[in-house]
Amino acid sequence: MPFTILEHGAGPPDNADQRVRSFHEYWRSIRRGRPFPSRADFDPIDIPYLMPFVSLVDVRNGTQPRFVYRLAGTKLVDLLKREVTWHPVGYGVKPEQLEFVLQRYSIVADTGAGIFQRDRMQEQSNDYTGIERLMLPLGSDGMHVDMIFSIVIPMPKDSPRG
Numbered sequence: 001m002p003f004t005i006l007e008h009g010a011g012p013p014d015n016a017d018q019r020v021r022s023f024h025e026y027w028r029s030i031r032r033g034r035p036f037p038s039r040a041d042f043d044p045i046d047i048p049y050l051m052p053f054v055s056l057v058d059v060r061n062g063t064q065p066r067f068v069y070r071l072a073g074t075k076l077v078d079l080l081k082r083e084v085t086w087h088p089v090g091y092g093v094k095p096e097q098l099e100f101v102l103q104r105y106s107i108v109a110d111t112g113a114g115i116f117q118r119d120r121m122q123e124q125s126n127d128y129t130g131i132e133r134l135m136l137p138l139g140s141d142g143m144h145v146d147m148i149f150s151i152v153i154p155m156p157k158d159s160p161r162g
């Protein structure tokens with residue numbers, strides 16, 4: 001369950017899935033020298049091959065639930081085994097994993113750092129699929145995170161990266 005905090009725009013490891021690395025490169029390209037880009041900088045048409053794996057999560061400071069899915073790609077919905085758009089993050093997560101899941105989102109929202117993780121899904125409906133996850137901040141003012149931009153890629157069963 002460990003994850004790596006990626007500060008100052010650092011990217012995933014060199015042996016990460018090419019789609020994860022491409023996602024990070026796209027995020028870096030729309031940053032334009034700022035700590036992180038805004039949602040307005042992101043255009044799904046730029047990364048159509050990644051969109052099935054992508055999610056956007058609203059960060060709602062001062063409101064509960066704090067993290068709510070705004071968008072979930074079709075492959076992510078398949079992995080989660082349910083639609084999560086407009087549901088709070090943690091909906092369907094194994095109860096013993098909820099605090100850990102919310103911790104990842106809080107780190108991105110509170111620090112503006114990214115997170116890379118290689119793990120298994122932590123869902124009640126899917127706790128067996130190995131995945132690579134990259135979570136990156138978005139913020140309309142470049143200072144405060146108001147969305148979390150993520151990609152989750154299932155790893156092949158025989159992956160040497162695990």
